[in-house]
Structure formats: structure tokens, C-alpha cells
Amino acid sequence: KNQVEQSPQSLIILEGKNCTLQCNYTVSPFSNLRWYKQDTGRGPVSLTIMTFSENTKSNGRYTATLDADTKQSSLHITASQLSDSASYICVVNDGGATNKLIFGTGTLLAVQP
């Protein structure tokens, strides 16, 4: 069964600190892996997209890694800001004709002053 699991479920950090979110997947076939940021009551916004051959991708203070052999990914947030408080969702694209996404349940991050 295609699944995407994330950990931790929730995380509280102090402003300025770094954190790392984890994602394990069992989706096959695999086309690409995405990390999205979703603010409460809003649609997800893409942070990074990585294909099978990419090991790391950065977007400002966000850095994603991918190990396609172990089917693991991580999202590292550097020097966190209050505005980073949101749900971070790991998503895998099976690359089929319908281009469907399989979503993790997300990690809820709270950045406190």
C-alpha cells in the first residue's frame, strides 16, 4: 500500500533554532517527492521538489534531502522564524498518467518567541 509517514506529529521550537522533520514513504512507482507548507485554513504551498536522482534541494532557509534507496526524506529549517509556524507536509508523486499525489499527515510546527 502506498503510504507516506511523517515524524514527529508536532514540534515546538524557539525562534532562531533549527529543526529537522522526517518523512518515510513506501510509494511505488516514484516520480518525485515534495515538501509543502500549509498555514491553517489555507492551501499547501510548495517548498521543494526532488526527483529520484536528487539528494538535496534548498529554498532559502529550507533544505530537503532525499535518500531514494531507503525511501527517506528530511526537511531542515534553519534559524526558524515565527512565520514558520505551520504544518509541513511530505508528498510523493507516483508519476503516473494521472499525476496523483500521496500525502503524509504532516508535522505541525510551532515556533515560539
Next chain:
Amino acid sequence: SQTIHQWPATLVQPVGSPLSLECTVEGTSNPNLYWYRQAAGRGLQLLFYSVGIGQISSEVPQNLSASRPQDRQFILSSKKLLLSDSGFYLCAWSVTVYGYTFGSGTRLTVV
């Protein structure tokens, strides 16, 4: 530029009432269109997808239906809402395996 419009932003409906949520896309042709639902504390779940006008595929059995009357219009409907239909509904479109854009979502509360 390519944009996606989804409305309304919030909706409160009584049990048993009908539902119609609309999503339109601008700036692209023949996109794949999707309806997702996010129940409280759960991940996004794909409900329907469409690869062309009149072509609808359902991912999960449910009380909802979808239609695509025009190339860039996707409608989510129900004849009689259930309490379990409450949730956050997102429309999305894609034209390539890498491009994927979500609408702003509709918060539906069935009372």
C-alpha cells in the same frame, strides 16, 4: 499567468442540504484537475481527479460527486450532505508531473 480560483472560502450547511463547490483554472489548457479533502487532524485525501472534460475518476466511495463541464472548471457536489462531509476541501491542477498548484480551499461545516 496561471491561477486557480476556488469558492466559497467558508460554508456552513445543514445536514441533508445540497452542496456545490466550484473551481476554475486560468492560463492553461487541458490540465489535470483534482479535489482533495482534509478532515480535522488528518492528511489530504484525494477524492476525485479528471484528465479531461467529462472524465471523472473517484478515489474513495462517498456521498459526493464531481463534474467537469468545461476544460478549466471542476465542480464538487452532493445531493444531501452528511455530518461526515465536514472538512477542508482543496482543488488542484497540474499540467506536468512537476507542476501542481492548489486553490485556497473551502472550509465546509455541516451542522
